Amino acid sequence: xxxxxxxxxxxxxxxxxxxxxxxxxxxxxxxxxxxxxxxxxxxxxxxxxxxxxxxxxxxxxxxxxxxxxxxxxxxxxxxxxxxxxxxxxxxxxxxxxxxxxxxxxxxxxxxxxxxxxxxxxxxxxxxxxxxxxxxxxxxxxxxxxxxxxxxxxxxxxxxxxxxxxxxxxxxxxxxxxxxxxxxxxxxxxxxxxxxxxxxxxxxxxxxxxxxxxxxxxxxxxxxxxxxxxxxxxxxxxxxxxxxxxxxxxxxxxxxxxxxxxxxxxxxxxxxxxxxxxxxxxxxxxxxxxxxxxxxxxxxxxxxxxxxxxxxxxxxxxxxxxxxxxxxxxxxxxxxxxxxxxxxxxxxxxxxxxxxxxxxxxxxxxxxxxxxxxxxxxxxxxxxxxxxxxxxxxxxxxxxxxxxxxxxxxxxxxxxxxxxxxxxxxxxxx
Amino acid sequence: xxxxxxxxxxxxxxxxxxxxxxxxxxxxxxxxxxxxxxxxxxxxxxxxxxxxxxxxxxxxxxxxxxxxxxxxxxxxxxxxxxxxxxxxxxxxxxxxxxxxxxxxxxxxxxxxxxxxxxxxxxxxxxxxxxxxxxxxxxxxxxxxxxxxxxxxxxxxxxxxxxxxxxxxxxxxxxxxxxxxxxxxxxxxxxxxxxxxxxxxxxxxxxxxxxxxxxxxxxxxxxxxxxxxxxxxxxxxxxxxxxxxxxxxxxxxxxxxxxxxxxxxxxxxxxxxxxxxxxxxxxxxxxxxxxxxxxxxxxxxxxxxxxxxxxxxxxxxxxxxxxxxxxxxxxxxxxxxxxxxxxxxxxxxxxxxxxxxxxxxxxxxxxxxxxxxxxxxxxxxxxxxxxxxxxxxxxxxxxxxxxxxxxxxxxxxxxxxxxxxxxxxxxxxx
Numbered sequence: 001x002x003x004x005x006x007x008x009x010x011x012x013x014x015x016x017x018x019x020x021x022x023x024x025x026x027x028x029x030x031x032x033x034x035x036x037x038x039x040x041x042x043x044x045x046x047x048x049x050x051x052x053x054x055x056x057x058x059x060x061x062x063x064x065x066x067x068x069x070x071x072x073x074x075x076x077x078x079x080x081x082x083x084x085x086x087x088x089x090x091x092x093x094x095x096x097x098x099x100x101x102x103x104x105x106x107x108x109x110x111x112x113x114x115x116x117x118x119x120x121x122x123x124x125x126x127x128x129x130x131x132x133x134x135x136x137x138x139x140x141x142x143x144x145x146x147x148x149x150x151x152x153x154x155x156x157x158x159x160x161x162x163x164x165x166x167x168x169x170x171x172x173x174x175x176x177x178x179x180x181x182x183x184x185x186x187x188x189x190x191x192x193x194x195x196x197x198x199x200x201x202x203x204x205x206x207x208x209x210x211x212x213x214x215x216x217x218x219x220x221x222x223x224x225x226x227x228x229x230x231x232x233x234x235x236x237x238x239x240x241x242x243x244x245x246x247x248x249x250x251x252x253x254x255x256x257x258x259x260x261x262x263x264x265x266x267x268x269x270x271x272x273x274x275x276x277x278x279x280x281x282x283x284x285x286x287x288x289x290x291x292x293x294x295x296x297x298x299x300x301x302x303x304x305x306x307x308x309x310x311x312x313x314x315x316x317x318x319x320x321x322x323x324x325x326x327x328x329x330x331x332x333x334x335x336x337x338x339x340x341x342x343x344x345x346x347x348x349x350x351x352x353x354x355x356x357x358x359x360x361x362x363x364x365x366x367x368x369x370x371x372x373x374x375x376x377x378x379x380x381x382x383x384x385x386x387x388x389x390x391x392x393x394x395x396x397x398x399x400x401x402x403x404x405x406x407x408x409x410x411x412x413x414x415x416x417x418x419x420x421x422x423x424x425x426x427x428x429x
Numbered sequence: 430x431x432x433x434x435x436x437x438x439x440x441x442x443x444x445x446x447x448x449x450x451x452x453x454x455x456x457x458x459x460x461x462x463x464x465x466x467x468x469x470x471x472x473x474x475x476x477x478x479x480x481x482x483x484x485x486x487x488x489x490x491x492x493x494x495x496x497x498x499x500x501x502x503x504x505x506x507x508x509x510x511x512x513x514x515x516x517x518x519x520x521x522x523x524x525x526x527x528x529x530x531x532x533x534x535x536x537x538x539x540x541x542x543x544x545x546x547x548x549x550x551x552x553x554x555x556x557x558x559x560x561x562x563x564x565x566x567x568x569x570x571x572x573x574x575x576x577x578x579x580x581x582x583x584x585x586x587x588x589x590x591x592x593x594x595x596x597x598x599x600x601x602x603x604x605x606x607x608x609x610x611x612x613x614x615x616x617x618x619x620x621x622x623x624x625x626x627x628x629x630x631x632x633x634x635x636x637x638x639x640x641x642x643x644x645x646x647x648x649x650x651x652x653x654x655x656x657x658x659x660x661x662x663x664x665x666x667x668x669x670x671x672x673x674x675x676x677x678x679x680x681x682x683x684x685x686x687x688x689x690x691x692x693x694x695x696x697x698x699x700x701x702x703x704x705x706x707x708x709x710x711x712x713x714x715x716x717x718x719x720x721x722x723x724x725x726x727x728x729x730x731x732x733x734x735x736x737x738x739x740x741x742x743x744x745x746x747x748x749x750x751x752x753x754x755x756x757x758x759x760x761x762x763x764x765x766x767x768x769x770x771x772x773x774x775x776x777x778x779x780x781x782x783x784x785x786x787x788x789x790x791x792x793x794x795x796x797x798x799x800x801x802x803x804x805x806x807x808x809x810x811x812x813x814x815x816x817x818x819x820x821x822x823x824x825x826x827x828x829x830x831x832x833x834x835x836x837x838x839x840x841x842x843x844x845x846x847x848x849x850x851x852x853x854x855x856x857x858x
Contacts, residue, residue: 022579026579026581029581029646030578030579032646032759032763033574033578033759137721137722137725139571139572139577142568142571142575142576143568143571143572145462146743146746146747147571147739148739148743149459149462149463149747150459150738150741150742150743150745152455217458217461275704275728278702292447292566292735292736292738292739292742293566293729293730293735293736293740294729294730295730296566296567296568297726297728298726299704299725299726299727300722300723300725300726306721306722306723307721310576310579310580310719311576312579313578313579314575314576314577314579316579317575317578321753321754323752324751325750326464331464
């Protein structure tokens with residue numbers, strides 16, 4: 001058996017401690033599977049005094065992540081600090097320069113600086129692995145870069161923020177408005193310190209940008225993701241969608257088109273009986289489509305100590321086994337700078353309109369949709385909502401986002417709406 | 430870039446031709462992802478004259494798989510002949526001895542001779558990869574051996590024979606009896622030449638035995654799988670199960686218990702709204718549970734040219750990338766000979782009984798179940814079925830297979846049954 005693989009771990013939050021626990025609990029199993037012992041040498045975190053759920057006494061404590069990253073007796077630097085800049089980035093760069101391989105769960109950093117880090121690592125002959133950065137315990141990075149290596153990937157999509165899915169699911173099951181469930185989630189500790197990372201769709205978009213890169217061989221481009229969070233999803237829309245056989249999910253979709261790479265993160269309707277529609281609570285799901293494999297669906301816990309630590313460990317074992325791969329599955333220099341494209345792939349859309357209850361209102365709406373070139377698949381008019389308004393739901397046939405934008409801009413001019421129209425894309429899954 | 434990886438492909442059926450097509454169509458992409466060119470040097474199949482859906486003119490044709498396996502100009506022997514013995518086995522052994530790595534889709538061979546082949550390969554420093562052997566395009570071998578390397582796997586289960594799932598799904602949707610749908614499937618070409626491989630559960634059990642080995646670090650032991658096919662699943666049971674909120678699936682389950690390794694393949698009830706319950710048609714699903722990762726669900730096409738060739742290609746790219754791993758994820762010498770255990774893990778059971786329509790019949794049944802220590806969760810008595818019989822469904826609380834066996838043996842002695850009792854396990858998913 002080879003010499004031990006020596007880990008230096010920076011960041012001892014939930015995931016870091018989860019990794020420590022696995023290394024301690026499964027030492028013999030890891031050695032058998034890796035072909036060598038996996039040992040922790042040094043650790044660091046902001047607060048040494050904090051009470052942690054693991055015995056760290058046999059590891060050297062460093063007050064500085066930098067010291068862990070560059071320590072003589074560290075082979076793999078495990079970065080679990082987080083953040084798209086600062087010490088996380090600096091320490092990873094230092095580790096690479098000091099000849100260490102890197103394992104990280106840092107989606108924000110990779111989404112923003114992934115290309116530069118890949119160039120640096122590959123120039124130095126080091127690897128960076130990041131299975132835990134996307135969808136927690138679900139092995140989606142490996143699936144796309146390795147299992148689908150023989151495929152031209154045509155589309156990647158997923159529900160990749162458990163907190164948002166929890167909120168949307170709970171709104172539906174409890175019949176509660178967004179604000180109430182948001183507050184519940186906050187009290188349950190489900191939200192990031194900056195909740196916009198979750199409900200604003202940013203965290204999920206970091207993950208989507210990374211997935212796009214490995215799926216399409218493009219330079220990771222987080223800024224090109226069209227992002228919309230779940231804040232404007234109303235309980236009304238959740239109920240109406242459900243009536244029509246749909247569920248609303250914060251869905252990330254990336255697909256390569258003739259016009260460029262579309263990357264969007266937005267609340268979408270998906271069929272209630274589809275795998276994505278069935279996904280409740282904090283679970284994540286990623287769907288990958290390739291020209292040979294067809295559609296692959298991967299489902300599991302997207303966060304939490306065990307699942308995320310499991311993903312980090314899988315990367316560590318790969319390094320221990322001697323697996324060497326370019327960071328994004330092909331040499332960084334060969335990743336293309338994809339032209340970002342605004343969403344143009346046609347889809348059906350859901351429209352909710354609150355109309356004045358007077359003759360001719362519906363005709364005016366229908367005229368605008370017709371002028372926009374939008375044809376109607378289904379329409380439902382409900383009983384009067386309040387003194388003066390009537391809710392009308394429209395499910396369109398497939399149409400372009402441009403046509404929908406035109407309709408949404410034009411509809412208020414009819415003078416028959418009592419509030420702004422709501423539109424949601426119905427993603428084909 | 431390194432020298433090309435040269436493939437020799439034996440067996441040019443659907444999968445073999447699928448591999449050829451990918452190599453031809455995606456040459457540049459494969460080179461980028463692999464770090465080297467992937468080239469086909471030699472091919473062989475039974476019938477050179479057969480019209481095939483690919484241009485093979487630039488490859489050397491060998492009349493004998495042996496010649497491909499041992500050719501000087503072959504680095505990887507791709508065995509797609511099939512069969513648990515004969516030329517498939519001989520040629521793989523010859524290839525290993527000639528210093529070739531091996532990629533195969535041959536589940537039968539690995540299920541029966543996997544341990545010996547692993548010992549041989551590892552002794553010679555060669556790798557054997559077999560992603561395509563289990564669940565077609567679903568990357569389950571990689572998920573278990575690599576992504577879950579930090580987990581103590583607690584259970585693996587799956588629907589891994591698309592033909593059986595097609596038959597069961599079609600019986601339900603069309604309301605047709607088994608025999609009629611079996612005949613349909615035969616005419617559609619869905620069945621193996623020996624249909625027992627499919628409907629008898631043997632093919633799926635080959636896959637389960639392989640999964641067990643990599644999940645639990647045990648020597649593959651196909652003979653220890655308790656196998657029951659789908660032949661005795663009646664349209665009556667499918668309907669009744671559906672009434673109760675379940676679907677019937679041919680489900681393989683492997684779990685390590687204190688008594689030994691349980692491996693069973695049998696028609697089971699699963700909740701209709703679970704991922705496994707939702708699976709229709711020829712799609713496959715594998716569920717893996719680990720102590721850290723929790724539950725991972727993988728879904729995709731389990732057969733067919735594209736998906737299976739995709740899996741073969743992923744193995745080829747891994748070899749091209751220089752990935753070297755023990756055949757079953759840890760050295761063959763360290764795989765333990767697991768004690769096979771008959772199913773003892775408790776479960777709820779579904780019982781269908783046809784009773785004589787006379788006073789006291791139900792009491793006699795209830796007495797037998799009580800004597801067996803079985804308590805009843807739900808019971809439904811239906812209207813009279815024919816002149817003399819009344820169908821009664823029982824869903825038990827969790828009980829042991831032994832208790833169920835006792836009840837099934839004892840129930841006929843009550844003299845109130847008009848036909849043999851039917852029992853099906855309700856697997857917790």
